[in-house]
Amino acid sequence: MDIIVSHWYCPHCEVAGRDHEPEPACWNCGAAAVVTARPRAEGEPPALSA
Numbered sequence: 001m002d003i004i005v006s007h008w009y010c011p012h013c014e015v016a017g018r019d020h021e022p023e024p025a026c027w028n029c030g031a032a033a034v035v036t037a038r039p040r041a042e043g044e045p046p047a048l049s050a
């Protein structure tokens with residue numbers, strides 16, 4: 001089983017974080033965050049192409 005960690009960024013609050021949710025929300029304002037990367041925790045290296 002792959003462990004996906006979404007790296008996200010909230011342009012409203014200028015905060016970033018990581019979440020196991022595929023579509024994370026900002027912990028500060030609660031808005032949908034912009035996912036910047038979604039590497040797998042094991043196996044292949046993260047894809048650099050978006």
Ligand SMILES: [Zn+2]
Pocket residue numbers: 010011012013014026027028029030031
């Ligand atoms: Zn926010």
